[in-house]
Amino acid sequence: ADEGMWLPMYVKRLNYVDMQKKGLQLTAEEIYDINNASLKDAVVQLGGFCTGEFVSGQGLLLTNHHCGYDAIQSHSTPEKNLLADGFFAANKSEEKPNPGLFVDILVRMEDVTGQVLEGITPQTPEQERAALVQQRQKQLADAAKENGQYVAYVRDFFAGNEYYMFVYQRFGDVRLVGAPPESVGKFGGDTDNWMWPRHTGDFSMFRVYASKDNKPTTSYVADNVPYVPKKHLPVSLQGVSEGDFAMVFGFPGRTQRFLPAAGLQLTLDQSNPARIKLRDTRLKLWKEDMDADPALRLKYASKYASIANYWKYFIGQNEGMKRLKTVDKKKAEEVQFAQWIAADPARQQLYGSALQDINQNYAALREFNLSNVYLNEAAFGTEIMTFAARMLPLYSLLKDPNADKAAIQKATADLKEPAAEFFKDYSAPTDKKVFAALMGLYYTDVPKAQQPEVFQTVAKQYGGSMKKYADYVFGNTFMTSPTKLNAFLAAPTLAKLEADPAFKTMNSVYTNYVQKISPQLQASQATMSRANRQYVAGLRAKNTDKVYSPDANSTLRLSYGTVRSYEGRDAVSYDYQTTGQGILEKEDASNPEFVVPAKELTLLKSKDFGPYANKNGQLPVAFITDNDITGGNSGSPVINGRGELIGLAFDGNWEAMTGDLAYDPDLKRCINVDIRYVLFCVDKLGGAKHLVDEMTVVNKGPNPG
Ligand code: ARG
Numbered sequence: 001a002d003e004g005m006w007l008p009m010y011v012k013r014l015n016y017v018d019m020q021k022k023g024l025q026l027t028a029e030e031i032y033d034i035n036n037a038s039l040k041d042a043v044v045q046l047g048g049f050c051t052g053e054f055v056s057g058q059g060l061l062l063t064n065h066h067c068g069y070d071a072i073q074s075h076s077t078p079e080k081n082l083l084a085d086g087f088f089a090a091n092k093s094e095e096k097p098n099p100g101l102f103v104d105i106l107v108r109m110e111d112v113t114g115q116v117l118e119g120i121t122p123q124t125p126e127q128e129r130a131a132l133v134q135q136r137q138k139q140l141a142d143a144a145k146e147n148g149q150y151v152a153y154v155r156d157f158f159a160g161n162e163y164y165m166f167v168y169q170r171f172g173d174v175r176l177v178g179a180p181p182e183s184v185g186k187f188g189g190d191t192d193n194w195m196w197p198r199h200t201g202d203f204s205m206f207r208v209y210a211s212k213d214n215k216p217t218t219s220y221v222a223d224n225v226p227y228v229p230k231k232h233l234p235v236s237l238q239g240v241s242e243g244d245f246a247m248v249f250g251f252p253g254r255t256q257r258f259l260p261a262a263g264l265q266l267t268l269d270q271s272n273p274a275r276i277k278l279r280d281t282r283l284k285l286w287k288e289d290m291d292a293d294p295a296l297r298l299k300y301a302s303k304y305a306s307i308a309n310y311w312k313y314f315i316g317q318n319e320g321m322k323r324l325k326t327v328d329k330k331k332a333e334e335v336q337f338a339q340w341i342a343a344d345p346a347r348q349q350l351y352g353s354a355l356q357d358i359n360q361n362y363a364a365l366r367e368f369n370l371s372n373v374y375l376n377e378a379a380f381g382t383e384i385m386t387f388a389a390r391m392l393p394l395y396s397l398l399k400d401p402n403a404d405k406a407a408i409q410k411a412t413a414d415l416k417e418p419a420a421e422f423f424k425d426y427s428a429p430t431d432k433k434v435f436a437a438l439m440g441l442y443y444t445d446v447p448k449a450q451q452p453e454v455f456q457t458v459a460k461q462y463g464g465s466m467k468k469y470a471d472y473v474f475g476n477t478f479m480t481s482p483t484k485l486n487a488f489l490a491a492p493t494l495a496k497l498e499a500d501p502a503f504k505t506m507n508s509v510y511t512n513y514v515q516k517i518s519p520q521l522q523a524s525q526a527t528m529s530r531a532n533r534q535y536v537a538g539l540r541a542k543n544t545d546k547v548y549s550p551d552a553n554s555t556l557r558l559s560y561g562t563v564r565s566y567e568g569r570d571a572v573s574y575d576y577q578t579t580g581q582g583i584l585e586k587e588d589a590s591n592p593e594f595v596v597p598a599k600e601l602t603l604l605k606s607k608d609f610g611p612y613a614n615k616n617g618q619l620p621v622a623f624i625t626d627n628d629i630t631g632g633n634s635g636s637p638v639i640n641g642r643g644e645l646i647g648l649a650f651d652g653n654w655e656a657m658t659g660d661l662a663y664d665p666d667l668k669r670c671i672n673v674d675i676r677y678v679l680f681c682v683d684k685l686g687g688a689k690h691l692v693d694e695m696t697v698v699n700k701g702p703n704p705g
Helices: 008-014 016-022 065-074 126-144 261-292 294-299 301-324 326-342 345-351 354-377 383-389 392-399 405-413 416-424 428-445 454-461 466-476 482-490 494-499 501-542 580-586 598-605 675-685 689-694
Strands: 043-046 050-054 060-063 103-111 151-157 162-171 174-179 204-210 245-250 557-562 566-569 572-574 577-579 620-625 637-639 645-652 670-674
Touching: 008 016, 008 103, 008 557, 016 245, 016 557, 043 060, 050 065, 050 245, 060 174, 060 645, 065 174, 065 204, 065 301, 126 151, 126 162, 126 501, 162 204, 245 645, 261 294, 261 301, 261 326, 261 354, 261 428, 294 301, 301 326, 326 345, 326 354, 326 501, 345 501, 354 428, 354 501, 383 416, 383 428, 383 501, 392 405, 392 494, 392 501, 416 482, 428 454, 428 466, 454 466, 454 501, 466 501, 494 501, 577 580, 580 598, 580 620, 598 675, 620 675, 645 675, 670 675, 675 689
Parallel strands: none
Antiparallel strands: 043 050, 043 103, 050 060, 060 204, 103 162, 151 162, 174 204, 245 557, 245 637, 566 572, 577 620, 620 670, 637 645, 645 670
């Protein structure tokens, strides 16, 4: 269908008629209503990075396996390996708490553009505008928090042309209920990732807990009871056909559909190649050690998966940009934009300098962009550097002669949990290799004039060998040993911290960035914000026939479309549904990515699918729709025209990896695990029928649409 991650509050006005035409049978109020229970109340943001949905009146939540991955890993040991073997709680007492994990449930959203921009005119100096906007965003959010009862924030839309406030309840007691074995939940591994056709059972289950009066608690409380959601989704066994209506509710993270050609070009020829190279290096080193040691393999499983996920994303994005001529297309749009402006002096006044300003600033940015990428992907791609950076608040207190004891004590206490987290999954010998390699690339690839001072030490005292320097850092830091770290935290002093080689290195990199790089980037920031804002406003004014949807920014959105096959490239067409047959075709006992659990093999071969087969007696596994989604939508409910759950969105397809930058309606698809495969994995494979029984399962005849 169409591009668009729509704000639910505008669906009635902007999209409803079109949705009905495509097969929606619900009223607009059943989708989004601030006063009565509506679909939006069944959808939550999970941990700030994924989406989940309620499927029972007892707070039972479905999301993706890759969203629950870190939690599942954290409950796993080589002896009791939930990641490898899967796990379903037999009853509520077996459900597992996850410190730090929370869900946000939307209470309301509100257009606050008028309040944020009050009195601001095109003549207001940009710095002043930015300060006012920031201050008002904070004031509005603070008031909406009602003394900590709610989580609230104001986000900017359309590059600062509009502002919306979001108010949530945050539930900090979220327990793991179940997950299939990794060989189901991540079947196909990195080979199949970002690709269709897919055969992955990418789901896991959690339960949200609340106090006895159904209120959120900030963390696990033993006495808490299952949360009763305002709304949960019925689950449909009916399945899908080509052309069926489908909508996806969720929290897409970030798109940059208004990125100008110069920005695309920089991504294509500088940022992405650097990211790919640095991640490639890191992943290979991790994998060497993971292959050699099962305990280490488990420790690094979640880190590896998340770095590998975007490593492949960047590769696909660049391939796609070349194949689809994304930069050229954008340039052509910009030529039209310039012509439209030139035709009218009023337009020149409003948007006239936007594109020139943008292009000039990208030229300047290009000089410093690698420093930016290497800071994130090389320096802070090394675990010890990231951990050392957590000492910065303590460091600034130790440096301050007027800092009081209590503040220092608090900063020290605040480090206990991150330290425990860090050491739980840390291998210093592995990280040392990564440090030597990534910092080595930083040293050779980033312009000398932009490098941190510490690299002079590497040059002078270590003959330019980052490997030798790594020996020194890892041989002398107190940050690779819990005992040594605790000794430091028991009596922290400035001298000890400043003498630590890991801290010293991190601090040099960080200071260099703050003092030398960031000011260069900031210098263009003001013109850039103004120019982007004008450019986006100009585009919307120019193309009045097109209703633009705002870029994703981790706020609740709805996208709608249909179940739809596609033509991937010349002579290649893809069907919309996969089945268990494809699992048997891909099965390969000698390749860890394509192992199928013995029990599943038996079920598949004997076609023992229970009530989860389709009308041809096959086991449906995954399907595609043309919903517009991105990262953060992972785990989102795919809902049919009657408001029933038919699947969980979990990926995008290879042919449209440029989707976050430019939308291609013919190629872009949303990959979903079929809810019937989810239930098959819970019930037939996992032996946890009680969890299916907890849901409202419906089977009402053919799908509308
Ligand atoms: N590409 C998916 C996303 O970003 C994640 C898939 C996880 N699976 C995997 N094999 N890494 O939403």
